[in-house]
Amino acid sequence: MPVTAVLQQNLVSASASQAVYDLLLLLPSQVFQMGSSCDLVLLEFEWRFQYAAANDCLEQMRKHLLGRTAVLEWKTQYGHGIQDGNCSHGNMERLNDKISACAMHYQTHFSMLECFSEQLGKVHWTTNLRPLKNEDIQSILHGKDNDCLGEGYVITSWIWNTSGVDHTDEANLAECMYS
Incomplete structure (x- = not known):
């Protein structure tokens, strides 16, 4: 351009x-x-890139949430003692930091998408992506109060209903734990 x-x-000063x-x-x-x-074609390319990046951020966030759930379940079943507690606490802190980073990146991409969707004539993109609130970032197994709701009854956030979610694969769960 x-x-x-x-x-x-x-933008650059004269002395730089x-x-x-x-x-x-x-x-x-x-x-x-x-x-x-x-050129609107260039803006369209960037918009598509930001849309894909926002979906990638959601996928990474879901993986880290699954990893956090697995750490909590392991801690509940097998973690007895100070060493196990410290190790799982460190894992939880790392996963929480990764989840927060993914949320921040998603919000950045979403704001760009929201800003330029009208100029580019994008209408139906909000069916998959929505504004991310803190209460949306929750595990698939828990409701609002982080209490199990009962067998067969789970309230999920919208982030679990977007495309690309496969939470049943054990290899995927292992990848979530160590990525």
């Missing part, structure tokens, strides 16, 4: 070095937000 050279000159690795790389959405014109 030829307009990016002008925008880069406006002009080395190649210091050049600002602008995405089509950033060019559009700065008030310049941008």
Whole structure:
């Protein structure tokens, strides 16, 4: 995009070095937000990328939630003692950090999708992706109060109803634990 050279000159101060690795790389959405014109085809490509990235973030979050559930179940059944408790606590902290990071990345991608969906004429994308709230980030096995609701009755968040969920595969569960 030829307009990016002008925008880069406006953003970079006069005293800054002009080395190649210091050049600002602008995405089509950033060019559009700065008030310049941008080819809608490029914006469409970025929108598709952000849509795929948001779905990937949800998939990673689901994997980490499954891993956290497995750690809790192991801790309940087999964890007796200080060493087991400390080990499982460390695993829980790491999984919680990964879940928070996935949620933050998802919210970033979702805000871009929301911002440019109207200009690109995207209408039905919100059937799969929704705004992520803290109460949406929950295990598939628990309801709102983190209590088991009973045999055969489970309330799931919308993140478990999007495409790409296979929570029955044991190999998938093992991958969740160690990724």
